[in-house]
Amino acid sequence: MLEKKVIKSQTFTDTTNAEIRRAAKTGIYDIRGGGAKRRVPHFDDLLFLGASISRYPLEGYREKCATNVTLGTRFAKKPLRLDIPITIAGMSFGALSGPAKEALGRGATAAGTSTTTGDGGMTKEERQHSKTLIYQYLPSRYGMNPDDLRKSDAIEVVIGQGAKPGGGGMLLGQKISDRVADMRNLPQGIDQRSACRHPDWTGPDDLEIKILELREITKWEKPIFVKVGGARPFFDTTLAVKAGADVVVLDGMQGGTAATQDVFIEHVGLPTLACISPAVEALRELGMHRKVQLIVSGGIRNGADVAKALALGADAVSIGTAALIAIGDNDPKWEDEYNALGTTAGAYDAWHEGNDPAGITTQDPNLIKRLNPITAGKLLSNYLKVMTLEAQTIARACGKSHLHNLEPEDLCALTIEAAAMAGVPLAGTNWIPGRDNTNNIT
């Protein structure tokens, strides 16, 4: 018998074909939670050089390596003083269960950092359990009211997010419980669309006036953050600073969303790694680096990622997906139930459908009970502390007495792509693709 050539297409892969069949069968694009799953250049493509003859390290367990950060030093009368430069990103009550939001507040507070509301407003539990709570001001203005604005510790004007720069949101009907519907002033059980643009301003000149209004309402006390999705980080950072932001939050495409079209998540926006260097360059050009703080998010997983983002010039990072994993999202202990939902632990992303076995991305009263906010809060604070220790370990090895003293000079890149995006030399060379290398240290 002749051996036949059996070749599967590299263009029409099994996954691609499955998606074609799914689209044909259901007549709807694939909506899911999470961030970009495709492989993109990331912090894994960077390495720290560590100390050597020309640089001496700090003693691992004895010499101080500070981790504190102050956010909002430009205009706000009451800047945020955090113990660690890792904050919890905005995630809504609605997308997340009440106990999940409470757990995030508890964990962040125990670790000395902030947490953030989301589309849908501020819940009592969240405010109560979060020492430092940032109030998101979103295009939909669901649940937005001046009392909560005044109760917050900072305000984050959300222009976009990394998973979907230029996109709004969709919370499917099954997650619109009575409480969620009431907070959003919508009929129970209908799909809730979130607008992609703010209803009462467009462009940077309007944003400046909007920020003025928010400051006047809150007596110039609260730091104003401006959050953008990774699209045009140089210009977006410049314009946010021009509009009067105290803090710029920059979210790369690996940053999660509660519910967005898969095609949007995977095909729009920049990898986090490609966002930082242009944003820092913009701040430096304006003389505002370290005066307007930069928070970077999107795919931060461990202390090395934190240290790398800070070395590239960020003042802090923010985590969303990682925080959910820390409190139990996608835990293999629910594998049977993930299988029943047609997926597996680690791949579960139907966060919008409200069936989360871990009780996190759901409003189902029975599933919600599975998450104990006190235990989950402890898991999160442990994780945040470990990340901080890891970042300190690296910083000490680079001879730095504060995480903010890390610098691009401490880094090299493993790939040409990462070297070009991060603006650090390819390992073993002096070469930063796309840059004028004449000033590089040899």
Place this chain on the structure above:
Amino acid sequence: MKNFDLKEDSLSSLNEALQAPHDHENQIDWQVTNPRGSHAIAVGLDAPINVSIKGSVGYYCGGMNKHANIHIFGSAGPGLGENMMSGKIIVEGDASQYAGATGNGGLLVVKGNAASRCGISMKGIDIVVHGNIGHMSAFMAQSGNLVVLGNAGEALGDSLYEANLFVRGSANDLGADCIEKEMKQKHLETLDSLLREAEADAKPEDFRRYGSARELYRFKIDNASDY
């Protein structure tokens, strides 16, 4: 009556004074002169005080208002009374874009015309416009009442939820999922009371009511051309 002259006094000192806790002992009547189109005048108020503004204002006048009565003797820039929760705002002249945007409650009265996106994403506010309103008004309007004595611009009520839109003049171009609906007795009563409160000389029976066809409430691929 306490007077603030914005030629002499700063915007922040005005807002701080208006936002300060008020009780019966305190000043209830305030006047603002020389507003000269300044932005963010009388924002974030949280008490039943009366603020009379003698001239035209810029963006976001009366933004996030609670309880206060704000009367503007001039015209208003974009975002008049945005996200107001309660109280009353009256503008004698015209209002620019996004008047009453995302408002949760209270009454906004525009004696002249309102520009585009009037009542965008409104969440319970009542808006009465004596003149005409511009395009895309009541876009994604969730609840509350928008009353227009004149004509409505293009794409009225696009993608709206449960807000009621009452138009006396023409509304020839309705947005996606917006349809004319039956005017029931309860609507005539609501309209009558809003018209009285807004000092509008019009009869409820001369209006038509528009609302959501509720076809876009759940995603359906066959509606793709409407999205």
